[in-house]
Amino acid sequence: MVGSKNRKLTRFFLIAGVLLFFYAPIASLMVFSFNDSRSLTSWAGFSTQWYTALFANREMMSAIYVTLLVALLSTFISTVVGTLTAIGISKSRKIIRELIINVNNFPILNPEIVTAIGLMLLFSSLSIEKGLITMLVAHIIFSTPYVILTVLPKLRGLDPDIAEAAMDLGATPAQALWKVIIPLIMPGVISGALLAFTMSFDDFVISYFVSGNGVKNISILVYTMSKRINPTINALSTILVVIITVVLLIVNLLPILKKKELRGAE
Amino acid sequence: MRVFGNLVKPYMVWMSLFIVIPMLLIVLYAFTTHGNSVMAFQFTFDNFGKFFDPVFIKVMLKSIQVALITTGVCIVIGYPIAYVIANVDERWQTLLMLLVTIPMWINMLVRTYAWISILSDSGLINTFLKSINIGPLKMMYTDFAVILGMVYNFLPFMILSIYTSLAKMDKAVINASYDLGANTRQTFMKITLPLSMPGVISGVTLVFLPAVSTFIIPKFLGGGQYMLIGNLIENQFITVGEWNFGSAISLIMAIIIMLSMYMTRKIDKDIVQEAQGGNKW
Numbered sequence A: 001m002v003g004s005k006n007r008k009l010t011r012f013f014l015i016a017g018v019l020l021f022f023y024a025p026i027a028s029l030m031v032f033s034f035n036d037s038r039s040l041t042s043w044a045g046f047s048t049q050w051y052t053a054l055f056a057n058r059e060m061m062s063a064i065y066v067t068l069l070v071a072l073l074s075t076f077i078s079t080v081v082g083t084l085t086a087i088g089i090s091k092s093r094k095i096i097r098e099l100i101i102n103v104n105n106f107p108i109l110n111p112e113i114v115t116a117i118g119l120m121l122l123f124s125s126l127s128i129e130k131g132l133i134t135m136l137v138a139h140i141i142f143s144t145p146y147v148i149l150t151v152l153p154k155l156r157g158l159d160p161d162i163a164e165a166a167m168d169l170g171a172t173p174a175q176a177l178w179k180v181i182i183p184l185i186m187p188g189v190i191s192g193a194l195l196a197f198t199m200s201f202d203d204f205v206i207s208y209f210v211s212g213n214g215v216k217n218i219s220i221l222v223y224t225m226s227k228r229i230n231p232t233i234n235a236l237s238t239i240l241v242v243i244i245t246v247v248l249l250i251v252n253l254l255p256i257l258k259k260k261e262l263r264g265a266e
Numbered sequence B: 001m002r003v004f005g006n007l008v009k010p011y012m013v014w015m016s017l018f019i020v021i022p023m024l025l026i027v028l029y030a031f032t033t034h035g036n037s038v039m040a041f042q043f044t045f046d047n048f049g050k051f052f053d054p055v056f057i058k059v060m061l062k063s064i065q066v067a068l069i070t071t072g073v074c075i076v077i078g079y080p081i082a083y084v085i086a087n088v089d090e091r092w093q094t095l096l097m098l099l100v101t102i103p104m105w106i107n108m109l110v111r112t113y114a115w116i117s118i119l120s121d122s123g124l125i126n127t128f129l130k131s132i133n134i135g136p137l138k139m140m141y142t143d144f145a146v147i148l149g150m151v152y153n154f155l156p157f158m159i160l161s162i163y164t165s166l167a168k169m170d171k172a173v174i175n176a177s178y179d180l181g182a183n184t185r186q187t188f189m190k191i192t193l194p195l196s197m198p199g200v201i202s203g204v205t206l207v208f209l210p211a212v213s214t215f216i217i218p219k220f221l222g223g224g225q226y227m228l229i230g231n232l233i234e235n236q237f238i239t240v241g242e243w244n245f246g247s248a249i250s251l252i253m254a255i256i257i258m259l260s261m262y263m264t265r266k267i268d269k270d271i272v273q274e275a276q277g278g279n280k281w
Helices: A002-034 A049-056 A058-090 A094-109 A112-125 A132-156 A161-168 A173-202 A205-210 A218-225 A231-265 B008-030 B046-051 B054-086 B090-105 B108-119 B124-131 B143-167 B171-179 B184-213 B216-222 B229-240 B243-276
Strands: none
Touching (some): A002 A231, A002 B090, A002 B108, A058 A173, A058 B008, A094 A132, A094 B008, A112 B184, A112 B229, A112 B243, A132 A173, A161 A173, A173 A231, A205 A218, A231 B090, A231 B108, B046 B243, B054 B090, B054 B143, B054 B184, B054 B243, B090 B143, B108 B143, B143 B184, B184 B243, B216 B229, B229 B243
């Protein structure tokens, strides 16, 4: 039995070690956002001064605004375009389907920096001034392929006759789409939208190359400010970490809780 | 059902404009001379000739080296972790995998920035070492810091990928191996490991690809002088303004990445075939 106990201990320390490695840096970042001094290493007492400084900083507030605006708009547009395209792909001939899927994979397989400079060259060739619009368009472009990729498998599991049946019963194609197909693939659409949102919210590389004229999202701001130690970045980062963690917990725990509730009702 | 087939048409236009044309523009810029006007371009190989300067070749080799070390470290740490998680009670598996994947969703700049205050000369580690009269250790602006930052950022992808292949493995095969008299080590080496290889391979691409092209991690943890291929591209576009040379470097990098992905995929196929062609025993 000694051997098995040792194995259990080894397992425990492996898991504990890797979780410590993942979370200790984030925890220290969050703890020192509440420090009463500029130092990020020695504790001088609790204070929320960096949060006050954060909310008083106009550049930071504008970056938060830009990030949220771009994330919400690009999520909405890429989810609509991606879902409709995925439905179209599933009903297309094989040759068209493969062509679209292959081209669609390009931005996913390519390093972000290559996609970024491609778009930068495109915007400059068309003499479009870099700013909020170019950032938004770029975010829609890089999110849509992921939405398509998330929605497609759901369509594959769909009975092909079901939309046909709806139309035989008098539904127009638009009604069949809106009332039959889309509700059935909703879980895929929602996970596609969540993916699009988090990717846009966290994006740095593409935004950095395609925006300009003082338009900055949170990531660009962190990039330009982090050359010096600055606890305001810690405060901003703490807020970001909390938001993302809460969203992830809700997304992951809701299905489990729902299942439990159903089981309890039975 | 052809009605719905029409839904792809707008995206085909979109895709050509925003995915295909940008790629062609990179190729066009890479093969033309300086001057940012598309209309007045002149064909040249100079941008590629310029890259074969020892300075740039060194940057490329360094990037590949750092990315390979990162990938190796991620396999060595990630495999045992994924293996342990795949073998604990199922309720714990969901929770542990959630804990492993949460960091993936946190902004990469934030995750990398977090290490600066830990590794710097007056950072947390050195403050601790000083209290027990060791150090200070120089960690920031070294290869160590850059590789650590990359492992930190990309390890979750490796764990996730290996875990997925281990979790969907048919447990009956493993039990059969034990029933036929194989011990734990033999079962692992001959059954579990080969069958989980697709997970390792896809983990390798998930780690190597961002590791070879990132410019944030080397900039934050390697300092302004630390040059990897991503930094070189960033410099050409943002600081120097040599878009043609920058495009040529990007093209070279994209080709290297595609080749390495093609090769890993081929290795993957060979291994799976070997694992499935059990008649060798």
